[in-house]
Amino acid sequence: MVKNSKKHSLRLAIATCGGDCPGLNAAISALVRQAANQGYETFGIKDGMNGFFEGSETLLPLTLETVHGIQNIGGTILGTSNKGNPFRDEKGKKQALAQVQKTWRKLGIDGMIAIGGDGSHYMMKELVQVGINIVGIPKTIDNDLGGSEISIGWSTAVDTATAAAMALKTSAEAHSRTMILEVMGRDSGHIALSAGIAAEADCILLPEIEFDMTKVIKHFQKKVSGGRTAYLVVVAEGAVPSGMDKMFKTSVSGALVLGGIGQHIASTLHEQTGVDARTTVLGHIQRGGSPNASDKILASRFATYALDLVTANDFGQIVGVKNGKLYHFPYSKLKAARYKIPLNSDLIHTAESIGICLGR
Numbered sequence: 001m002v003k004n005s006k007k008h009s010l011r012l013a014i015a016t017c018g019g020d021c022p023g024l025n026a027a028i029s030a031l032v033r034q035a036a037n038q039g040y041e042t043f044g045i046k047d048g049m050n051g052f053f054e055g056s057e058t059l060l061p062l063t064l065e066t067v068h069g070i071q072n073i074g075g076t077i078l079g080t081s082n083k084g085n086p087f088r089d090e091k092g093k094k095q096a097l098a099q100v101q102k103t104w105r106k107l108g109i110d111g112m113i114a115i116g117g118d119g120s121h122y123m124m125k126e127l128v129q130v131g132i133n134i135v136g137i138p139k140t141i142d143n144d145l146g147g148s149e150i151s152i153g154w155s156t157a158v159d160t161a162t163a164a165a166m167a168l169k170t171s172a173e174a175h176s177r178t179m180i181l182e183v184m185g186r187d188s189g190h191i192a193l194s195a196g197i198a199a200e201a202d203c204i205l206l207p208e209i210e211f212d213m214t215k216v217i218k219h220f221q222k223k224v225s226g227g228r229t230a231y232l233v234v235v236a237e238g239a240v241p242s243g244m245d246k247m248f249k250t251s252v253s254g255a256l257v258l259g260g261i262g263q264h265i266a267s268t269l270h271e272q273t274g275v276d277a278r279t280t281v282l283g284h285i286q287r288g289g290s291p292n293a294s295d296k297i298l299a300s301r302f303a304t305y306a307l308d309l310v311t312a313n314d315f316g317q318i319v320g321v322k323n324g325k326l327y328h329f330p331y332s333k334l335k336a337a338r339y340k341i342p343l344n345s346d347l348i349h350t351a352e353s354i355g356i357c358l359g360r
């Protein structure tokens with residue numbers, strides 16, 4: 001809990017940065033409603049930090065009317081962007097920092113609340129270092145931001161992935177098929193592990209545990225010989241088969257994006273056992289749609305804590321969850337390492353204890 005200092009009027013900017021996720025609008029709504037209670041003015045920055053970096057200098061006034069009812073809607077009313085890093089090289093960084101400082105002064109902003117994932121918060125860290133007043137809020141369906149056990153968007157993504165896995169399971173059973181569900185998460189398996197357990201998958205493959213395909217095949221064969229005809233694998237997009245590298249595909253715009261591991265598993269299972277295996281890549285469905293109750297509540301808690309930090313004039317901090325409790329840590333402590341599932345996690349133990357194969 002942050003101690004409130006004396007109230008004074010403030011002009012606050014709010015930005016949603018990086019890939020979208022369910023719960024961004026709920027966070028914006030809670031921030032604006034609490035700020036209104038405090039007598040602060042709130043403004044939205046369009047499309048992530050692009051408004052500041054490109055110097056378009058447009059702020060969208062955010063009022064109680066603007067945010068009415070948005071907490072239930074997916075996406076973000078402010079827009080966002082996860083492309084283009086102005087800090088890529090020293091020259092770009094110098095220009096971007098100068099542009100933000102100029103725009104900041106011109107607009108007379110006292111502080112900004114940045115809702116973002118790891119890439120966005122590393123950019124914010126640079127801005128904090130040049131004296132921009134920022135409080136950060138974690139959001140990412142991947143749940144991989146270092147410093148917080150949970151981020152906005154992850155819980156809804158798990159619900160979505162669980163529903164997809166359960167649907168695949170009934171179809172697999174009807175057709176005596178093997179189904180592979182490839183889910184997002186980059187180098188962290190938080191979505192895959194939770195959704196896989198919730199949907200009673202037979203096998204869950206995670207970036208945290210290099211998997212041995214011969215172990216997966218053995219597990220599959222044991223199930224089949226025990227009378228099971230359907231088999232469900234939930235695999236994280238960043239999972240790595242032993243002796244191989246992470247799998248990527250090229251997007252239509254030429255970007256290298258994670259993907260292909262689901263199809264690789266289906267082909268290998270078919271080649272080795274003759275089984276009919278089908279792959280579903282869940283993709284951006286996991287990022288869209290309405291937030292669930294947990295994400296709306298987390299968004300409101302983070303927003304309240306962040307606004308309390310603002311009121312206490314305690315900028316340069318990121319809000320997070322540690323040992324199940326809200327806390328904050330300085331941007332200077334933001335670690336480059338992404339949050340992965342600890343190998344001694346009780347969820348990993350749970351999965352293996354209930355007979356789910358993790359490929360080892």
Ligand code: F6P
Nearest residue numbers: 019082141142184185186258287
């Ligand atoms: O970080 C969230 C995430 O959804 C990852 O899980 C995924 O790999 C990536 O973003 C995809 O991003 P985009 O398709 O927007 O480039």
